[in-house]
Amino acid sequence: MTRFYIAVAILLYCGFHPTFGIVRLTNNGYEGVVIAISDNVNENQFPDLLDQIQRTLSESSSKLYTAFRRRAYFRHITIVIPESWKNNAKYQPATKQSYHTADIRIDHTKSSMNERCTDAVTVTTIGGYQCGDPNDYILVSPNSFCSTYESKFLAKNLVRQWARYRYGIYDEEGKNRVLTYR
Numbered sequence: 001m002t003r004f005y006i007a008v009a010i011l012l013y014c015g016f017h018p019t020f021g022i023v024r025l026t027n028n029g030y031e032g033v034v035i036a037i038s039d040n041v042n043e044n045q046f047p048d049l050l051d052q053i054q055r056t057l058s059e060s061s062s063k064l065y066t067a068f069r070r071r072a073y074f075r076h077i078t079i080v081i082p083e084s085w086k087n088n089a090k091y092q093p094a095t096k097q098s099y100h101t102a103d104i105r106i107d108h109t110k111s112s113m114n115e116r117c118t119d120a121v122t123v124t125t126i127g128g129y130q131c132g133d134p135n136d137y138i139l140v141s142p143n144s145f146c147s148t149y150e151s152k153f154l155a156k157n158l159v160r161q162w163a164r165y166r167y168g169i170y171d172e173e174g175k176n177r178v179l180t181y182r
Contacts, residue, residue, distance in 0.1 A: 023103060023166070029075025036080040036102035041142045043085045052145035053079060053106070059155035060162075067159055103165065104138045104158075106145075123157045125164040133168040 023032045035053060043049075061074040080097045099105060109122050122144055127135025138161045144154050163169040 025072060028071055029073055031076040033074055033077045034080060034097045034102040035077060035104040035106065036099040037082055038099055038105065038107035039082045039084060040108050041106060046142050049142060049145055050079065056145060056155050060158040063155050063159045064162065102137060104140060106140050106142050109141050123154065123161050125161045129168060131168050131170055135165045135168065138165050
């Protein structure tokens with residue numbers, strides 16, 4: 001197989017939008033946000049994952065709106081699912097979106113690979129550039145969506161990671177809680 005991934009998109013909130021792949025802030029709403037689920041994530045292992053992603057991102061949007069003082073929220077989000085998942089009438093073929101270009105990627109970490117659902121929430125920004133520089137993407141373990149107790153924490157953490165991803169905003173402390181900026 002020469003193709004690693006053929007994706008199918010689920011369009012959330014407002015339906016089809018032509019600017020996928022390029023996140024823009026338009027009239028206080030982020031458009032073109034792409035979330036992709038890795039081929040490594042088994043649909044049978046996480047049967048409610050799509051619903052949990054929608055619920056979590058809806059809550060994250062609300063928290064983002066509050067944190068940014070009513071200046072930003074998630075308006076258009078696309079979820080790209082693996083080809084190996086079952087077909088569904090509500091899925092639409094992906095156009096330009098793929099796992100490798102997604103803003104938020106859902107994949108197993110080394111510690112979550114063999115687990116079904118745990119309370120371990122793993123959300124991190126990949127890139128690690130300097131303050132003020134955008135990062136590559138946000139990585140979320142599928143296990144992070146399992147616990148309803150942790151969903152509020154996950155929504156808040158996604159907003160925090162979004163600030164890191166988009167704007168290079170980091171905590172002002174280093175290892176062992178030592179302040180790195182004064």
